[in-house]
Amino acid sequence: MTIPVGRKGLLAALLFGALSALGFQPVGLWPLVPFGFAALLWLLSAAPRLRRALALGWAFGVGQFLVGLNWIATAFTFQAEMPAWLGWVAVFLLSLYLAVYPALAAGLSWRFGRARPLAAVLALAGGWAIAEWLRATMFTGFAWNPAGVALVDTPWRAIAPFVGTYGLSLLSVLMGGALWLGLARRTSEAMVMAALLALCGLVGGLHAATPYTDTPIRIVQPNIDQADKWRDGFDRVAAEKLYALSTRQGRAGPTLLLWPEAAVVDPVEDERLYGAPAARFERLRAIRSLREGDLLLTGGLGVQSTDGYKVAGATNSVYAIDTKGEIVARYDKAHLVPYGEYLPMRTILEPIGLSRLAPGSLDFTFGPGARSLDLGHFGTVGLQVCYEIIFSGQVVDRSDRPDFIFNPSNDAWFGAFGPPQHLAQARLRAAEEGLPVVRATPTGISAVVDARGRLLDRIGWREAGIIDGVLPGALAPTPFARLGNLLPLLLAAGSLLIAIALGRGRR
Structure with a gap:
């Protein structure tokens, strides 16, 4: 088959990138991700110069992000001061920027793989993994939908404790590379690569049973829509929904009760600003759901002041509240969402009508980072609020390893694509860290994920319900838990170095 060049080549790259995005959730046709890489390698093999290779990688990335990030357009529909169509403009502009990283990987593949197809595969694999790590790091980072997350429901997920998410991304590219080498009649190289990939999958499928604790938990999903959440007077309706689900029959013994992000929309602390009666009222309303020995972990808002009187900022927080209404622990979200929780360049953007997607004129302030909170006989919890869970290698305080991670989230403004993609990434964090x-989310998908990344229970999107169960146990610290992204980055660098050596050897 003739390889399309010129504008037809760029259009083909765009379409193959868009098709590869269907390998992510909620469609979940994971083979389309390796197929997309095979198609990209095919197009790169006909690129006459580096400039064309960069353009092909960029077009591929634009297609993938346009489809995979369509949920961002839904988020804009909740901002009253912005027209709904502006959401698609935001998706398009964000995709143009994010596609720079696939372009870098494609450029490396062309530069070091012109002399030998195997070198092109290895360079794309190593370059793609490094580019994804950069995408998660630069300009506060946007780590959504790395290629490796497509493998979350395959046997290869089980090697995440060793190679992490970016190692799985490298593996995804190698799968596509094996397919392309086979079609290019590089049979021996394709067979060796396919055998190694199959061996990884076979080893990944062998593992011991998952341990369990004796800690009872109840996750509450009230199905509160984003359009209602901040409506005047709706806090009473929300409180009744949470109470009804939290007190539903079925609990046995002291239970850890888990509510979503910002389940309580009025401050439950900071009496100096709101007065002790107001803040305590919110806590007492929340703990109506508790019985003797229970503990509530709930998302809530905190306020900050420099003088004790004037509000200067807010925090997106999680509170541990006991049966007396006392706050025994608190975590403040550290990795905030630009334009969602704070407005960059506020003095410029606000006067022209652009504001945060979340209600309120105050920006949230940044917390100190990953922390482990002692919950007494319920164990030690690591907190990651909503978006924070997508950042591989950044979700745990490595000096104080918790027993489990709680990820309260508000996916109510993520459309139909965002929640299942968010859950898939949370599952990889579990597998990486052991x-x-x-x-717990207001509209779904709330879930229990074991230490191997397996989905044990869930409440579907747009459903109200509870999950009663026993908290799964932790595994021994994994290699990734000890070294973070050092191992996957070394693998990526090694893949690039081998590609360079092969290319020079052939020349």
Whole structure:
């Protein structure tokens, strides 16, 4: 088959990138991700110069992000001061920027793989993994939908404790590379690569049983829509929904009760600003759901002041509240969402009508980072609020390893694509760290994930309900838990170095 060049080549790259995005959730046709890489390698093999290779990688990335990030357009529909169509403009502009990283990987593949197809595969694999790590790091980072997350429901997920998410991304590219080499009649190289990939999958499928604790938990999903959440007077309706679900029959013994992000929309602390009666009222309303020995972990808002009187900022927080209404622990979200929780360049953007997607004129302030909170006989919890869970290698305080991770989230403004993609990434964090992850969201998908990344229970999108169960146990610290992204980055660098050596040898 003739390889398309010129504008036809760029259009083909765009379409193949868009098709590869269907390998992510909620469609979940994971083979389309390796197929997309095979198609990209095919197009790169006909690129006459580096400039064309960069353009092909960029077009591929634009297509993938346009489809995969369509949920961002839904988020804009909740901002009253912005027209809904502006959401698609935001998706398009963000995709143009994010596609720079696939372009870098494609450029490396062309530069070091012109002399030998195997070198092109290895360079794309190593370059793609490094580019994804950069995408998660630069300009506060946007780590959504790395290629490796497509493998979350395959046997290869089980090697995440060793190679991490970016190692799985490298593996995804190698799968596509094996397919392309086979079609290019590089049979021996394709067979060796396919055998190694199959061996990884076979080893990944062998593992011991998951341990369990004796800690009862109840996750509450009230199905509160984003359009209602901040409506005047709706806090009473929300409180009744949370109470009804929290007190539903079925609990046995002291239970850890888990509510979503910002389940309580009025401050439950900071009496100096709101007065002790107001803040305590919110806590007492929340703990109506508790019985003797229970503990509530709930998302809530905190306010900050420099003088004790004037509000200067807010925090997106999680509170541990006991049966007396006392706050025994608190975590403030550290990795905030630009334009969602704070407005960059506010003095410029606000006067022209652009504001945060979340209600309120105050920006949230940044917390100190990953922390482990002692919950007494319920164990030690690591907190990651909503978006924070997508950042591989940044979700755990490595000096104080928790027993589990709690990920309260508000996916109510993420459309139909965002929640299942968010859950898939949370599952990879569990597999990487060897720690169970429990999620509570207002509209779904709430879930229990074991320490191997397996989905044990869930409440579907747009459903109200509860999950009663026992908290899964943690595994021993994994290699990734000890070294973070050092191993996957070394693998990526090694793949690039081998590609360079092969290319020079052939020349």
